Amino acid sequence: MAKLSPDEIVQLFLAVAALLAMGRTLGELVRKLGQPSVLGEMLAGIVLGPTVLGALAPDAMHYLFPAAGNVPIALDALTTVAISLFLLVAGMEVDLSTMFRQGRVAIGVGFGSTLLPFALGFVVFYFGAANGQSDQSSTLIFALFMATALSISALPVIAKTLLDLGMYRSDIGMLIVAVAIFNDLVGWIVFALVLSLMGGGHGHRFEVGETVLLTLGFAAAMLTLGRWLINAVLPWLQAHLSWPGGVLGFALTITLAGAAFTEWIGVHAIFGAFLVGVALGDSQHLRERTRTTIDQFVSFVFAPLFFASIGLRVNFVADFDWVLVTVVFLIACAGKIIGSGVAARLFGMPARQSWAVGFGLNARGAMEIILGLLALQAGLIDNRMFVALVVMALGTSMLAGPVMQRLLQRKKSRRFTALVGAGSFVPELRATDRFKAILELVPVSGAKGVDLAKVADAVIERERLIPTGLGNGIALPHARIKGLASPQIAMGISKQGIDFDSPDGEPAHIICVILTPEDDQNTALELYRDILSTFKDKAFREKTLQVKNYTELLALLASVTANHPGEATIAPPAPAG
């Protein structure tokens, strides 16, 4: 059998390592700035590809990512598998029951948010200048593709934004999610149809009509019979095969088989992977842990690899066309925001909420980029249009959060971890009673422009009136302080425990002094809630007591956030987006 030479293995491994390292690093960086990690992952490819590295050190780039030979083939194989698994996860997030539960309104708003951008996109790109179309494609199919591309939404970005705003489980949150699911599902099926219209698939194995029928038939079968079969088989697999290997192997096998089938009929492999994901994710027998294992590997390994590899294919500077970027961006926003907003108004939503729905659904995220890449590879659009679609996808995703927040006058819920710094953490309190503990913690709280002695008095005064031992070994002394500009926390740990007069009679081990501005009525309560819920688990509290320094504390706190079971299902830590 043909195989890679040792030198090719070296090149391949270095290429993958470079993409992964750069993708993860920039992905983390942009997340710190509150942006979706796909932005950083794409930037990684831009840095390593022709746009930056190719301009600065073309030899290095050509060594890492040669254009011909076995290495690009191997890399293409890895990224094709990666994107198929990414779509598997994206499909698993499509929760059909959420969509059905929201019923009439979801489908109404769903149609509005799909039809207007679709119509607008079709008209502009069919009758307008066929700018950005590649030479060999038909204008009709090009316009159909653009219409589809403009009408999808990015479920993961939307879910993440809603979570950040603490609105995921609110009525409007569930509605937006349901509509996004509808969009996703309809968008992918329409896109598959567009691909199938391109002369019956790449291989010309089937007539156009046959490919269309096969595509629809496969989608229908997977969403009915396939769903049912998978749901029936899973309990048996979990009972009789080793865990989680049985389910894991099964999931990947049917994903690859489904992907091979759709590729074979002439639409892209990822469409099959997506539908298998929908059918699989819908089963109530799929365990949370299996979901998480697939999710984590895909979100943190395959997704960065794939998105970084995109930047290798296109020069984002040379192919950046201001006019095209602006036109695509404006049409995309106009169609989606107006379409969704008006539909939401028609279904009786208040104005601000309706526009918030519009801006939320406007986020295109990773899905748009994948769609664009497939169109580029299929010869439907040229490089300039691909760049315009990528810019639009990232721009709309970055816009969604801030605008929704402003429209709904929501604040991101405050995390106490953001307020505990290296200087305001005392891993081993010396104090043996609660007043001394307060005196020990107030000076490190980082409160500025106030008299710390007075602050300590205020906290002690309040502690005397209302003891703040809350049980479970937690005490949260607190005062509202005149002249304090922003909330401050000093956190201390007492191994032997300090009596804070708590209702359960237990001494406190985790003590956080919370200082808030005098006119701020809510923050303290939010922080209380956050701290109590963070430390609600006994085993976790015990681990906290073992912490030796600030870095270890952060590491421990980071683990609990990522583990939060409710959040994991609906939005993996750094997903798709």
Added chain:
Amino acid sequence: MAKLSPDEIVQLFLAVAALLAMGRTLGELVRKLGQPSVLGEMLAGIVLGPTVLGALAPDAMHYLFPAAGNVPIALDALTTVAISLFLLVAGMEVDLSTMFRQGRVAIGVGFGSTLLPFALGFVVFYFGAANGQSDQSSTLIFALFMATALSISALPVIAKTLLDLGMYRSDIGMLIVAVAIFNDLVGWIVFALVLSLMGGGHGHRFEVGETVLLTLGFAAAMLTLGRWLINAVLPWLQAHLSWPGGVLGFALTITLAGAAFTEWIGVHAIFGAFLVGVALGDSQHLRERTRTTIDQFVSFVFAPLFFASIGLRVNFVADFDWVLVTVVFLIACAGKIIGSGVAARLFGMPARQSWAVGFGLNARGAMEIILGLLALQAGLIDNRMFVALVVMALGTSMLAGPVMQRLLQRKKSRRFTALVGAGSFVPELRATDRFKAILELVPVSGAKGVDLAKVADAVIERERLIPTGLGNGIALPHARIKGLASPQIAMGISKQGIDFDSPDGEPAHIICVILTPEDDQNTALELYRDILSTFKDKAFREKTLQVKNYTELLALLASVTANHPGEATIAPPAPAG
């Protein structure tokens, strides 16, 4: 950039799906028979490759696994990545501190168990007929390779066997594990040296001496500086990056980089991956969950893919040489068993235990197969020798468990799950008191050749004397029954709870009637212990109460076995082999 055509994507996906599906299926099958899953995974390749499918339906085999073109290149890329990650996990299991803790004896037995097979192998294959050597290799290097191949042990098989016998944490268990770790480490370094002796690496980039120095230097650096650096960096990564993505991305990046480096200096990529694994696994900051996530993906996806792909390369019928197979098998067993056994005797171990150590270390498992494949690819051995090594690896692994069990007169600890069948599980007991519960459960217990009414009387009689409510909602009524051939359990669940007079005053919800033969003094106690430890977790007991049928019960019980934290570290569910 060069890329795969749609038809090639279809072929590639089908090939991977076939390998994965067949590998997992046969892997599970042989596990049910108590054999290491690598045996089934290899069989999968034999079935899909030239040996079976190639003989029955050559066209189908050539379509799935073409010999030339882009598809085999893509498949080779995937399996090369897969085997590198497998070695990462194997390296992570090498616990240096366990080795050091066992100190003098471990290193003494380690030398014995390495040197004798090494010397024996070298002498036989250097002076004996150079049978199985490929034409182009030097006899010295061939003999050195054979000597190395005979002297390694398979840590995962050994760990799994010891766990099955309930001896992992015993003195002799820890000694065997420590010696196996020593063997693994020394074996791989020597093998890398043998590879480097082959004319300074494949690429002739370095002189032989340079490659040897680079190999030793890299190993030394990874085990000292590399270990220290990784341990220093991990807490920072866990504190500042998203979890577990930060660590996951980091681990895979350094694995690929280390692998690329060793491939570049002229020894195989997997050597670098293995050493990175050792350094990484040694860090006390590496979280259990990160370990498990990597482990599960590798054990259940990458390992089956890789081992199944081996069968594609060789015809195991045509290249099966009885003489060679017998010679290799006998020399391997003689050298290892005598070398380890005698060394253990010299360090003062009793005879039976010494030979048990010898047979335990005799298991070669997956490591031998990988070594053989590399030697085959490097042109060091021919197909017949490769087949002989594979047979030896599988044979010694299958032998280890039964022989150790007999020598140490150990029984596999009995699992109550093996005794609860579909017929002996009552998901909803009607009984409202303990005697009625016993009367309801005894008839379904499956006890044969005995009078069930008398059996029930005996259980009730004993229950009257010693109530069997054990607290935590569990009751285990029991009697030893004359004429009963083998132990029987009937398990019932009572949602409302039945008073079994338990010390904590709580009613019992999980009730298992345990019947054992009259002369069997130990089984009941073992089963007690197993049931209590299975249901020790409150959340798990609550899930048990929700179970609606036998399949769901099995699925639930399967999850707790796989999740058992202590076991997961030392032996992943279906590992390496």
